[in-house]
Amino acid sequence: MTESAGIIILSYCGAIGLILLGVFAMVMYRHLIRIIFGLMLLEAGVNLFLITIGYRANAVAPILVDGQIPAAAMVDPIPQAMVLTAIVIGVGVQALALALVVKTYQAYRTLDTQELAQKLAKETGVDIIEGTPVYLPSPLAAHKQILEEKST
Amino acid sequence: MIIIGNIFILIGTAFLCLGALGLVRMPDVYNRIQAGTKATTLGALSVLLGVAFHHPDWLPKILLIALFILLTSPVASSTIARAANRAGLRPFTIPTNVSEEK
Amino acid sequence: MLFWVALISVVVMLGAAFAVLFLENYLAATAAISVVSLALSVLFFVLQAPDVALTEAAVGAGISSVILALTLRRVGLWRIETHKDKQ
Amino acid sequence: MNLREISSLVFIVWLGLLLGAVLKIVAYDNILTGGVGTYILTHAAPELGAENIVTSVLLAYRGLDTLGELTVLFVAITAAGLVLGQRRTDAPSDSDAGFILRTAANLLFPFLIILGTYILLQGHFSPGGVFQGGAILAAAFFVPILASPASPLHHRVSRLVEGLVVATFMIICLLALFSDDAFLALLLGKGSVSQLFSAYSLPLLHIVIGFQIGTAFAGILARLQETEASD
Structure with a gap:
């Protein structure tokens, strides 16, 4: 087994673990802040999953060196661009959710x-x-x- | 050059490891700040020096990064100490009966 | 070489994710979720995505944790455990 | 252990098995040979003159997606600000953060602005770009608020900056529409690779979108900090 295959298996396992932990937190806890923690973990896991799908064995980052296309293969740039936007959108969604949590606490004094x-x-x-x-x-x-x- | 850089990076990682160990082993917040800031600052600067030996053309960027670390790290530690003090955390002292036995 | 970096960062990431779920103190859980983001950014770098690694470190570990911590202050969960002397 | 928790656990086990099945079908040594990814990898540098292919996908090939993403971010942040409400004038603000932090914040502010702008500007030929630089700009504007809570972020100014920036973005897009024949097409020349002024109007778009993201994040951070004691 080559090194790249090991990296791919490891990152798939990490992504699956993060997704499962996030879903676990979202369905098993009753506290709203814990549910938002689960949402963040789930989001991180999905991002890692997408990046791992774009990874190719023995490839380099999609950035040219001195204007030349490198000899080695490059990884797929499209999942990276999508994940880049997904991270920022995720923080926006999290800010909105936390604002709603704050309002809920102000109205009912419990979470x-x-x-x-x-x-x-x-x-x-x-x-x-x-x-x-x-x-x-x-x-x-x-x-x-x-x-x-x-x-x- | 590469060997000197490697030695500096090794020293730096050793200091970083000691800082992390101190973060776990120290008894209270103030001692942990001591371990976590001083050792880590020295370790990071030493690693940067090693990198500068490896790639001499990166020297301006490395100087800027070192300036950032030197500017932010003491401020962060002093702010954490101030916040801990205002939150009412008392410094760790050895209980009296133990010190009498010694 | 890169495999070991990936192994360490995955172990740190999953350990911190467990800590997020099972820590009682919410501030500590926020710090743990920041650790998850940092390990994730190291893993992104190993997977040849330096742009995503930079974004995760700046947005995920920085701004997201600050937003969470400020919210914890608003809803009254900002508690630092006080050190109790065991006599 | 009621029915809901049991069914949730069963669902989690099922989800784990489903995702674990990916490990059986993934090809470990494949090299990308077809599809959009390969086309972009080989054509991005000659067509655009940008070395960072991720950034060129983000702002040139899928620029319309980024526009929609900015809209989503803007709506989410605005809704969060609306929910949190305005600052009350009678709310007791935090006490001062101390001499050391204030001095350091004053020293750090220009450095952080320069760092953020640098990361914005060099996004088209090295790692970096709109989101990273925007986050650093937001941090730069949030540090003085932490240091001295009595002098808050001027929301009117930040809203003005945001409006100007979005207007500039739309003007760039519309100029492209009138000069070329496509919305969001790139302007200016290609330039030589790995120079600052190259890759058509990508550096301009970087600055514009980066400042928009920076003001959005700084606004939500300041809103959370300011309305703190008002409940």
């Missing part, structure tokens, strides 16, 4: 999803029980309900 569900159930009168399909109230009905509660 635990179960406590949030209880508080929401108390507010809207609709139970959201963990483990069963979630039936969110339609916004119009919930609004009407809140108006009725306020009037009574």
Whole structure:
């Protein structure tokens, strides 16, 4: 087995590990910040996966030296360009998610999803029980309900 | 030239390893700053010197990087120490009964 | 040679990712996610993608961690563990 | 251990098996022989005069994608700023960060600006480019805020810079539309390879997009820092 094949296997294993850890954090934890940690890990794993797909054995980086195309093969530049944009987009999405987390904390004083569900159930009168399909109230009905509660 | 550069890089990595070890082994924040900043600064500068022996034409860039490290590293350590002090962390002291036994 | 660099960075990356999930302190988890980004940028360099490595080190390890840390301060999870003297 | 957690674990195991199957079908010693990647690798340098092929894919071949990406980033950051709200004037700001950090921040600021602009400008012939340089510019504008929280980032100025920069970008694209016959086509000459003024208008686009990303990130960092004590 050559060195390049070892590098490819290692980075695929790293990418798969990061993706699985991210999915694990996103589905098993109840704290919103932990879920965002999982999102970041998942995103890093997917980026590594894409870069590894573009990697070729014994190739060099897609940058010319002194204007000459090097003798060795070069790696695929298109996944690299896509990942470059994906990293920056990921930070933008993360900033938006964290801003929503801050607003949630200001409104409900908690970040635990179960406590949030209880508080929401108390507010809207609709139970959201963990483990069963979630039936969110339609916004119009919930609004009407809140108006009725306020009037009574 | 290459051998001198290799020696400097080896010294630098040894200092970096000692800094990392100190970061794990030291008892409290202030001692860890001591290990993590001084040893790491010296190690990084030594590695840069070794690289300068390897590639003499990179000297201006290496000088700039060394300037950056010399400017930021002490500031970072002093800021961490100030933040730790304001967060109320007391410096590590040997408990009195132990020191009496010695 | 490059294989060993890749091996070390993958091990550091996965170890830090485990630490992100199982550390109690949120500030420590933020530091661990920064370590994940740094190891990932080393791995990108091994995979012949220096542009992506630079971006990951600057954006992923720098700005993203600062955004997370500022948010932790906003939601009241900014806790430094105080050292308790064991008498 | 309820039903949801069990099904989640089963899903994770299934996902791991699915992704692990990639290891069986990957060809370990293949060399790229066809497709878009090979075309770009052989044609980018003669066509564009840019040595860094990733950057030329980013801004020349897939320039429209980058425009859409900038739009997504702009919308995400603007929405985050809207959600976080304005700074309250009665909010108690942080105390001073100390003499050492302030002096160092004043010393560092021009260095960081120069470093960011350098990484922006040399993006078309060596590693570097819009996103790296933009991130460093954002850090450069955030360091003084950390050092002295009492003097905040002027959001009006940053918004002005952002608007000017986006307008310049659109003007470059539209000039291409009127002179050539394609939106986002490249202007100016090809120049000689690995010179600063080469590769058509890539350096110009680098500066423009880099400043846009820098102001966007600096704006969201300052917003998070400023509105801190307002809850």
